[in-house]
Amino acid sequence: MESYALLVLDALLVAVLLGLAWAILESRDPQRGVALFIAFGLVLAVVWARLAAPDVALAEAAIGAGLSGALLLAAVRDEPAARDAPSERPVGQRRPPLLVRVGTWAVGLLCAGLGITIAWAFATALADSDPTRLADIVLGRVAESGVSNPVTAVLLSFRAYDTFLELAVLLTALLGIVAIGPARAGYRAALPVLSGLVHWLTPVLILTGGYLLWVGAHAPGGAFQAGAMLAAAAVLLRLSGNRSAGLPSGLALRATSVAGAAMFLAVGLALMVAGRPFLGFPLQWAGTLILLIESAATLAIGATLALAFIGGRPDGWSRGGTAGETDRC
Amino acid sequence: MLTSQLLYGIAGVGLLALGLRGALIHESLLRRLLALNLMGAGVFLMLIAVAYRGMGTPPDPVPHALVLTGIVVAVSATALALALGRRLRESGDHD
Numbered sequence A: 001m002e003s004y005a006l007l008v009l010d011a012l013l014v015a016v017l018l019g020l021a022w023a024i025l026e027s028r029d030p031q032r033g034v035a036l037f038i039a040f041g042l043v044l045a046v047v048w049a050r051l052a053a054p055d056v057a058l059a060e061a062a063i064g065a066g067l068s069g070a071l072l073l074a075a076v077r078d079e080p081a082a083r084d085a086p087s088e089r090p091v092g093q094r095r096p097p098l099l100v101r102v103g104t105w106a107v108g109l110l111c112a113g114l115g116i117t118i119a120w121a122f123a124t125a126l127a128d129s130d131p132t133r134l135a136d137i138v139l140g141r142v143a144e145s146g147v148s149n150p151v152t153a154v155l156l157s158f159r160a161y162d163t164f165l166e167l168a169v170l171l172t173a174l175l176g177i178v179a180i181g182p183a184r185a186g187y188r189a190a191l192p193v194l195s196g197l198v199h200w201l202t203p204v205l206i207l208t209g210g211y212l213l214w215v216g217a218h219a220p221g222g223a224f225q226a227g228a229m230l231a232a233a234a235v236l237l238r239l240s241g242n243r244s245a246g247l248p249s250g251l252a253l254r255a256t257s258v259a260g261a262a263m264f265l266a267v268g269l270a271l272m273v274a275g276r277p278f279l280g281f282p283l284q285w286a287g288t289l290i291l292l293i294e295s296a297a298t299l300a301i302g303a304t305l306a307l308a309f310i311g312g313r314p315d316g317w318s319r320g321g322t323a324g325e326t327d328r329c
Numbered sequence B: 001m002l003t004s005q006l007l008y009g010i011a012g013v014g015l016l017a018l019g020l021r022g023a024l025i026h027e028s029l030l031r032r033l034l035a036l037n038l039m040g041a042g043v044f045l046m047l048i049a050v051a052y053r054g055m056g057t058p059p060d061p062v063p064h065a066l067v068l069t070g071i072v073v074a075v076s077a078t079a080l081a082l083a084l085g086r087r088l089r090e091s092g093d094h095d
Helices: A003-028 A030-050 A054-078 A098-128 A135-140 A152-159 A160-180 A192-217 A225-241 A251-273 A285-310 B005-025 B029-051 B061-090
Strands: none
Touching: A003 A098, A003 B005, A003 B029, A030 A054, A030 A251, A054 A225, A054 A285, A054 B029, A054 B061, A135 A152, A135 B061, A152 A160, A152 A285, A152 B061, A160 A192, A160 A251, A160 A285, A160 B061, A192 A225, A192 A285, A225 A285, A225 B061, A251 A285, A285 B061, B005 B029, B029 B061
């Protein structure tokens, strides 16, 4: 039975979330919308912590709020004054045509109807369901996975195949971004205060990433959060004028980007050669293999998210691989 | 079924509906991406609400793993969409 104080906290958090969501979508200035979106992500991280999901809270704060916000702000910077909120009117025309207004209301009603239906289905399903589901089965068998953090056990052992394919999805997105065109414009060299701060923060971020990677086996943390720390260091370097964002160039960069999926594949195939199922870790080696895969995944995730922020093919992408290439795009 | 599960689940549905409305009625790519991200946040909220089992019991780790994967995939999809949008704008088409 939860106390009233928690109920008040929950009600406030929900109200703030919904209010922020409305404000994000109805804000006139896109930059304001993105700033509110970052705030939304951070409040959401608090909600995850309230709902006993610390791993998700770490990832949301770093990736969902931080990196997503950085990406969107960079996109706002690219866009010449884009003002498009439905309340913006061209001079001389007070209100949009009747059809557009009716259409907007119709869409609003449709979405409200859909929301009510899903909410009713959700409430009914929740009331009827067995609250255990897989939870007790998984929690009972965490010891067989080689790590003691249940979320890491699910991600890297019980549902390792899903995580492998997710790294492949990341790689696909990266290939798309790199294939589309060159990187966006860089930033000018930072003045001494920012430059000095970045000099201090970069090693701290790398160290924190390494710590999160290590501690993910027995406490909240893991490859995704660690990769986000590395990406944050890269974003900081890029923002302070370092064009390559601290990333390697040429073959090393390309190898780092595929490292996560490649390591998964290599370990899986090696296990098959040894007579076990694909990604079926033997108990005494499970912890080591998981750490190996997570290390490669951390580097890959950091490189991928950093390249996503850079927004296209960086200068050093093709160096050290093919010689004398001409690319037109 | 806990009250907080229901409360956060309904909030998730609300975010989903708000995001869907925003994605449909706005014209700019950036606004639509914000709306899609809000829809994603709504779905994650529903999943984590279902995984929560009260203050004393450890939560169900499977939806947590799904949401963790979902957050990372959502960011990479957003990045790809922004790169595509930038390219479209540079080559003269409009979103």
